[in-house]
Amino acid sequence: MADAVERKPPSGELVLSLRKVCKVFGAVSALTDVDLDVHAGEVVALVGDNGAGKSTLVKVLAGVHAPTSGTMTFRGKPVTLAGPNDALALGIATVFQDLALCENLDVVANIFLGEELNPYALDEVAMEIRSWKLLNELSARIPSVREPIASLSGGQRQTVAIARSLLLDPKLIMLDEPTAALGVAQTAEVLNLIERVRDKGLGVIMISHNMEDVRAVADRIAVLRLGRNNGIFYPDSSNQELVSAITGASDNAVSRRHERRQTPHGTEAEMRP
Numbered sequence: 001m002a003d004a005v006e007r008k009p010p011s012g013e014l015v016l017s018l019r020k021v022c023k024v025f026g027a028v029s030a031l032t033d034v035d036l037d038v039h040a041g042e043v044v045a046l047v048g049d050n051g052a053g054k055s056t057l058v059k060v061l062a063g064v065h066a067p068t069s070g071t072m073t074f075r076g077k078p079v080t081l082a083g084p085n086d087a088l089a090l091g092i093a094t095v096f097q098d099l100a101l102c103e104n105l106d107v108v109a110n111i112f113l114g115e116e117l118n119p120y121a122l123d124e125v126a127m128e129i130r131s132w133k134l135l136n137e138l139s140a141r142i143p144s145v146r147e148p149i150a151s152l153s154g155g156q157r158q159t160v161a162i163a164r165s166l167l168l169d170p171k172l173i174m175l176d177e178p179t180a181a182l183g184v185a186q187t188a189e190v191l192n193l194i195e196r197v198r199d200k201g202l203g204v205i206m207i208s209h210n211m212e213d214v215r216a217v218a219d220r221i222a223v224l225r226l227g228r229n230n231g232i233f234y235p236d237s238s239n240q241e242l243v244s245a246i247t248g249a250s251d252n253a254v255s256r257r258h259e260r261r262q263t264p265h266g267t268e269a270e271m272r273p
């Protein structure tokens, strides 16, 4: 049992602490009494089925939605976010799923989008140097910072979006499905990147549907179900435990299929329905 394993408590500072956060949209309760802690140097994966409230929680933390009730503590201080700029100013950065990059602009312009140095006489040299520095810190493989985004691969785009989010030196970074659109090699690159961000001492919240990716980088796995907390798990939790927490049932199509494939008797072909 996963619970029997002794867990080393996270050693980093408690960066974020949510207590009893609720978010109601009209008649829909998207979040109910959600608690979440994230420490410096920790990757917390946020998982849950469609409609579980993951994106809503990210938007609350990004200052896009005001919570209906509940408290948020950031680096030891109670905070309320009036808008996305408040979140950024506090040190909460978000890489949204659509990345929001400008295809026709180059890497430097995208990293500095909206934060241009001396906007009336752009300091291109300083921006280019800072871009390289950010990408180097991530050991990111980008051929040239003067390439337009349109010519980059999915993994490279994710890299640029992550580098951009680090520009204002955040303490917490949230990534919404960072590997969803990527192939195997690019996924591995982005997971490496996430580890480097963690190793810089940031708290990381990663939303993902992919349990393999979650297990590969998460220190803890927080499950949301129907807008509520439904358990904290660890990378060594079984698939069945995780799937049960996510779906709310121990007997379901995913776990039955998993068991069937693990049965030592018979061949794969015989076991297929």
Ligand SMILES: Nc1ncnc2c1ncn2[C@@H]1O[C@H](COP(=O)(O)OP(=O)(O)O)[C@@H](O)[C@H]1O
Binding pocket: 025, 028, 029, 030, 048, 049, 050, 051, 052, 053, 054, 055, 056, 057
């Ligand atoms: N802006 C909104 N207005 C009304 N309902 C919303 C809004 N955003 C999300 N919801 C509802 O809140 C619930 C949680 O959605 P969401 O946070 O997008 O889940 P997830 O990202 O886990 O798939 C869903 O029932 C969704 O329909």
Ligand SMILES: [Mg+2]
Binding pocket: 054, 055, 056
């Ligand atoms: Mg979502």
